Amino acid sequence: MPLPAQYEAMSDAALEEAIWRAKEALGERLVILGHHYQRDEVIQFADHRGDSLGLSRQAAKAEKAEYIVFCGVYFMAETAAILCKPHQAVSQPVPEALCPMARMANRREAERAWQALASVWGEDVIPITYQNSTAEVKAFVGERGGAVCTSANAQQIFEWAFRRRGHILFMPDEHLGTNTALGMGIPLEEIGLWDWADSPDPCSLAHCRVVVWKGFCYVHAEFTVEDVQRVRAQHPGALIVVHPECPRQVAALADALGSTTGIIDFVAQAPPGSTIAVGTEWHLVNRLQKEFPDRTVLPLARRACATMGMTRMNDLLYVLDGLLDGEVRHRVTVDPDTAHWARLALERMLEAG
Template sequence: MNDLPQKYKEMSDGEVYAAIRQARQTLGERLTILGHHYQSDEVIQFADFRGDSLELSRQAAQATRAEYIVFCGVHFMAETAAILCQPSQMVIQPVIEALCPMASMADAEEAAAAWDALSPLWDGDLLPLTYQNSVADIKAFVGKQGGAVCTSSNAAQLFQWAFSQKGHVLFMPDEHLGTNTALAMGIPHARIGIWNPLRPPQVESLAGCQVIVWKGFCSVHTCFRPEDVDEARANYPDALVVVHPECKHEVVAKADLSGSTTGIIRAVEQAPAGSTVIVGTEWHLVNRLAETYPDKRVLPLRRSECRTMAMTTARDLLYALDGILSGTPHNIVTVDEDTAAWARVALERMLRG
């Protein structure tokens, strides 16, 4: 939450919601509010578009009529919107301090050091891919080196694309999405190496690898354990267990399905009435799915919340909208033009696919 002016703290929830509705009405088509699925209900109810990273990237690129894009999510998402939108548009993140911890686990300097060490190992036969959950500098680095961005929805597709260009892939910054994607493509564990930027390995030890994954992780998804799946199956033997590919491979291997946020939503949607679906992803989304599909039993694999996603409240959203209405918008997200241009190259390689 921002250090909000006192008046917002003193308003009741009802007053806040009414004021947001009024502000949206006043701003009309000049405003688009984008909300990630992991946002709380009090915020997501006001999103014109809700989605996962890929869907929201597309929306940001397509919302060309809106003068203001208010992005309720974490910073790398708002940065992506700022990279993809028109120069005349303004992207505002109600709580600009809401950073994704995983995205903060790789910076451009570390990526360049890894690149300089690894690329000569295969005479330059190496391509970088970055997960959307990365800072703009990493996306720009990847764009400059001929690589692309991917999301959990299209990681397999982008890996295929990368291997059509080069023989080796450096995947940043999520070890688990990279590993799960490579294994699903039939690349064995022995050919997947790990790059720990804090303690880089002996480069020669990676010579036999096809994929190098960065040692980054999402604490929300790595908290799920294989024992959680065992326990869920013991309690609900007929349940479908669906988890996100940011989970550790031991968890993915025990689940019935692994899918992106959109894939998880689809799995719940398609489950027959009366069935039980146990979901290993961010708790706000699981809870919302349970409410949306009361004819099914939708349960969390365990309660795991993204604290930075939860930093944005309806009061922060109202404060951001009031800033626009008063002509003094705050928490404007900008990316310098050189970084944005190269990051756009990497993002467009994904969006074209």
């Protein structure tokens, strides 16, 4: 939806000044959460910046705030809406900012996979969904005794699941699920793929311990073995760290795998003077280079998330001006039944962590 013309006509300096003024006027009634992949011009206003796990925790803790404004993509704002208290309202400055991967799984397809796998595993299976999924998929998982995970705690949640049942159905990221299972010593032959666009024969997956959904993040799935080889040739001695949403072939060649927070820690702990090539969203890599000027931080290849980059200062100011007038613009809500089951899946993650 286009913004009113006056917001588009403002200069960057005027926008910046107006946002700081609105923040000051709203004081403790407002908390702005910003994902690391946001533009620099937007992230500067975040009271808390972080990855999806850190921001879920902040959303659950921000009890004093009346308004939570989430600068990220839709599933993140939905998660905040699920975890917040009844007196709080969550807004997302650009409601059209969706995560394509989250949209690769839905409840109907999840139910189909669940029933097919139940025909070979019976009740000995637990569903786990990545945080990057819709509220309805989180609710599906919550109803069946499963939990949410993030890239920071996926292994911990897989271990939690294996203490309860013998098999895992993991949605919706093939690569995070595969890298996590491989990292736990599960052989590739015991990791199956649920191709939801096809109708896999469940008998062909009966021997697997983990079945991963055929979904992917287009930003991370595009890093290639050739990217790693090129960086190694051009920067001998460079350390390479990649996000676990990258394909397993890329992960296998990297020096380390790291969630968003893990990548930040990796760069922070690298010795001054070192060169680090990072396989994740470009805005974060670019910011890390500015924050650590005594080391060289390079993108493994320049890949940006289009929807994460949709939020601009103009959009943020539009929402904040509404709050100053007592109007919650671009509010994100989740229906009570979905929120109940999704919250259970999120709480299991937060407790397990």
